Amino acid sequence: MSETDKYYIERCLDGHPDDFRYLVRRYQSVLLAHLAGKLGNRDSAEEAAQETLVRAYFNMNKLKRAGSFFSWLLGIGDRVVKEYQRKEQVRRQREVVRSYSEEAGSPELSQDYALEAAIAKLPETYRRVVLLRYYGNHSCSQIAERFEMPLGTVTKTLSRAYVMLRESLQQQKKQEVYEV
Amino acid sequence: MNCVKCKELLVVYLEGLLEESPKQEVTKHLKECRNCQEELEQITNLRSRLVKNGVTVGQSDLEDDVMNRIVHEQNVRLKAVSKAGEGLNLRRIIMKSKITRFAAAAVIIFAVLIGIHSITGGTPTFAQVIKPILKARTVVYDFIIGDEESNPVIMHEIVVGSRIKRTISNLPGMTQIIDMETGKMLALNDVDKTAVYVDIKGMLQERTRGYIEFVREVLMDLKDSPKIKELGEQEIDGRKAIGFSGRGNNNQELKIWADPKTAVPIRVELRLGREFFVVFKNFKFDVHVDESQVSMKVPEGYKLEEAEVDFTKGTEEDFIESLRIWAEVLLDGKFPDAIGTERYMKQMPLIGEKLAQSGLSKDEAEKLAMALPRGMFFLQLLEIEDKYHYAGKGVKLGDADKAIFWYRPEGAEKYRVIYGDLSVKEMSKENLPK
Numbered sequence: 001m002s003e004t005d006k007y008y009i010e011r012c013l014d015g016h017p018d019d020f021r022y023l024v025r026r027y028q029s030v031l032l033a034h035l036a037g038k039l040g041n042r043d044s045a046e047e048a049a050q051e052t053l054v055r056a057y058f059n060m061n062k063l064k065r066a067g068s069f070f071s072w073l074l075g076i077g078d079r080v081v082k083e084y085q086r087k088e089q090v091r092r093q094r095e096v097v098r099s100y101s102e103e104a105g106s107p108e109l110s111q112d113y114a115l116e117a118a119i120a121k122l123p124e125t126y127r128r129v130v131l132l133r134y135y136g137n138h139s140c141s142q143i144a145e146r147f148e149m150p151l152g153t154v155t156k157t158l159s160r161a162y163v164m165l166r167e168s169l170q171q172q173k174k175q176e177v178y179e180v
Numbered sequence: 181m182n183c184v185k186c187k188e189l190l191v192v193y194l195e196g197l198l199e200e201s202p203k204q205e206v207t208k209h210l211k212e213c214r215n216c217q218e219e220l221e222q223i224t225n226l227r228s229r230l231v232k233n234g235v236t237v238g239q240s241d242l243e244d245d246v247m248n249r250i251v252h253e254q255n256v257r258l259k260a261v262s263k264a265g266e267g268l269n270l271r272r273i274i275m276k277s278k279i280t281r282f283a284a285a286a287v288i289i290f291a292v293l294i295g296i297h298s299i300t301g302g303t304p305t306f307a308q309v310i311k312p313i314l315k316a317r318t319v320v321y322d323f324i325i326g327d328e329e330s331n332p333v334i335m336h337e338i339v340v341g342s343r344i345k346r347t348i349s350n351l352p353g354m355t356q357i358i359d360m361e362t363g364k365m366l367a368l369n370d371v372d373k374t375a376v377y378v379d380i381k382g383m384l385q386e387r388t389r390g391y392i393e394f395v396r397e398v399l400m401d402l403k404d405s406p407k408i409k410e411l412g413e414q415e416i417d418g419r420k421a422i423g424f425s426g427r428g429n430n431n432q433e434l435k436i437w438a439d440p441k442t443a444v445p446i447r448v449e450l451r452l453g454r455e456f457f458v459v460f461k462n463f464k465f466d467v468h469v470d471e472s473q474v475s476m477k478v479p480e481g482y483k484l485e486e487a488e489v490d491f492t493k494g495t496e497e498d499f500i501e502s503l504r505i506w507a508e509v510l511l512d513g514k515f516p517d518a519i520g521t522e523r524y525m526k527q528m529p530l531i532g533e534k535l536a537q538s539g540l541s542k543d544e545a546e547k548l549a550m551a552l553p554r555g556m557f558f559l560q561l562l563e564i565e566d567k568y569h570y571a572g573k574g575v576k577l578g579d580a581d582k583a584i585f586w587y588r589p590e591g592a593e594k595y596r597v598i599y600g601d602l603s604v605k606e607m608s609k610e611n612l613p614k
Contacts, residue, residue: 033234134233
């Protein structure tokens, strides 16, 4: 479990598909958090995360640099989300027609949807650090190593991310009040 | 310490990354400053919210679901594959990219064996120009199959007597040493220090010899005949050159360009068939080459792979198999827009990659690795004589209604037509697809 991404990727490409398991273990939470924020629904997020990982597995030969597996995975996740959202839009439009007669239950949000949505809104540079720190269980120095940046940059990025998250959470709160 | 400085350090402080003395300063400031205390509280709240959410998210376990889906999807893909063609059971095949690399590299020997002999055959009318080619004991040059402009695959070759040493631009780390006399090739992988012997005796050698005789006949025929055209002086590869061209009985077109003063060849172009065009350039004649460079012994520090690869034959069956592999492994079930040696060579690195990814085993890997180059060898023989027609563009593997390839075997009356499902029918000329 402590091998590098590159090692597992090469193992998979070398005919040991079962080693993909370790990459799933390593990134499922990060990916899930990333997708949950965008989809706002834990069930869809899980579904999308599965889809993303399966796609990643079958396209692994297209990955140019094994070191960038994480960013690449999130990129696939984003495409999956877009597809889901398109489908969801169609479904909702149909639902609107029906909902005149029945109370349309709002989609079941995850416990801390506000937080996940705020993370999803962060710019990429900040989001990946937050995701790895809290969902990938990386320490700051591990993150520094992974992205080849000075430790100071990691803490500054985190610090700035906290500010943005707080702002975004506050705004959401205001909106809720307004909507009610 | 002031508030600005303190707030700046709060994250580092919370991460436990502060040195002792600034840490004490922050602690001290926090005790005194209500504002910064609040800030710390805010960040701590956010962090604990993140941690809590991290834990909830972490409880989901996708591992088994994902792995099951992968296995399921793999099976679906394999089923589609086995429906399309019999033959290999990909499920059992665990392909090692190494072997594929050897195999892919080995394909090239065919083209090049033919090419080299056409050089040593030479152009007859300009005796001075061809003399170095005929007489030199060592020749060094670059060899290109197909279009030079679009991403060419360049082979660098050193020819010493009957030995050839070759490296290939899109397969870095691969070296081949070929002994024409014994019909053997030593393929070296410089990256993982492995070596394999490839047998190129039999049909290949025969055909090659037959081909040289044919070239010689053409050349004899052309010698001093009005069929040789002078192309005059032109700029070739950035220098002045004088050129000659000649056409063989079967329309093989040969052009040779040489330095007008020294008569040393600069460039040889050879069109062997509609789709098969080769170029030799950057010649060096009679440069010193150390014998060890073309030794057929496995170099020290290299491990000899057990598998002896045999490329002595190339049959229609091999070709069909290579079509199937091409469509299935490289192009997600579609036949290529065009086939041929040039195409194939450009695809070589991809073949290795893709096959390795589909994941495979030694037995079947070897079978597969043989089928590919043998199949391409089969095609090459037809290619040189322009004796085939390919119509696979846009056709899907498994499409039984569409003819993708037809040719007439040597001496046969009827044509053989291969369909998208890789079945073969015999047909007379009138009934061929349009």
